[in-house]
Amino acid sequence: MSKSITITNEDILQEIKLSCKTPEIVEQIVSRKVIISAAKEAGIEVETEELQKAADLFRLINKLTSAEETWAWLEKHSLSLDDFEAIVYSSVIFGKLSQHLFTDKIEPYFFENQLDYAGVVMYEVVLNDEDLAIELFYAVKEGEMSFSDVAHKYIQDTELRRKGGYLGIVRRQDLKPEISAAVFAVTPPQLLKPIVTSKGLHLIFVEEIIQPELDNKLRNQILTNLFDEWIKQQIQPVEFVKLFELGS
Known part of the structure; x- marks a missing residue:
């Protein structure tokens, strides 16, 4: 006879701590907060149509071809519909902020570093x-x-x-x-x-x-690199406040 095992939120936090993934997760949290804050300051908004397109793309990438498969995926990952919308919203806002910050900087960066892309x-x-x-x-x-x-x-x-x-x-x-x-x-x-x-x-x-050519693939690569570097620069001066002891 199989036993029923109860897993609490505290158990999950303790496992994160024991797996030594706390710094990685804290950095992801800070990055997300920094990006959302910067997007808000820049006046960037997400339209309903953009969310729908991003949601459709997410389901396509994850091979969720029906509502049943989508709900099963959410259940597997312990996610609610609101959580799913938050994932989609983040992907859209991240993309729009990176475009806002660096679209005009892609070509200058490429010509300055084009030897690296040969x-x-x-x-x-x-x-x-x-x-x-x-x-x-x-x-x-x-x-x-x-x-x-x-x-x-x-x-x-x-x-x-x-x-x-x-x-x-x-x-x-x-x-x-x-x-x-x-x-x-x-x-x-x-x-x-x-x-x-x-x-x-x-x-x-x-x-x-x-010889290097600034095609769409390379544009996206440079945009991603510039955005990643910007995020690193933003989170470096942030002081992490220890609000609680994991697993206590």
């Missing part, structure tokens, strides 16, 4: 033996082996091995400095001499350098 189409094999890395470099260079042959023989990760070491389009800002300096100094297509990092010796084939 991309490279590259293939990579990471080795632990310097002599082997040099040997393989010259073997590929002289046509004794293909880069694909090296990748299939020396890459341990199954999926990466199947792709021949193909990493896709990698942003300059996502590469280690020592690698980006070498990669963006060549004229593709070109095989680079092994580069030493803390991970090992990187044998890299550069297929193409892609």
Whole structure:
């Protein structure tokens, strides 16, 4: 026979405390309060139509295709309809505030930092033996082996091995400095001499350098980065007042 277990609000607070997630949750609470306060000061309001669109998008993302599935999801997460509306409202107000603060700053930021957004189409094999890395470099260079042959023989990760070491389009800002300096100094297509990092010796084939373009995807990325940085700056000077002892 199964036992009935009662979980109280105090139990939940105690679990948050014991899981050491209090600082993370406090930061989320402060961020939310800072954003809502800033939106209010800026005179930003949310229209009913905007809430409805955001609610529809939320249900679509979470695959809640019917009212029954939505209610089941709310019950699973112990949320009321008011809680759901608060989630949707927050997503809309966050988006509108970020647009209000930073839409005009996206292009200047991009042009100031556009080198960071350059991309490279590259293939990579990471080795632990310097002599082997040099040997393989010259073997590929002289046509004794293909880069694909090296990748299939020396890459341990199954999926990466199947792709021949193909990493896709990698942003300059996502590469280690020592690698980006070498990669963006060549004229593709070109095989680079092994580069030493803390991970090992990187044998890299550069297929193409892609110049940065301020498309919608990059606009949204920059907007998100600027907004996240702004939030960090806003909450740094905030002093957290300990109102109660969790679990007491």
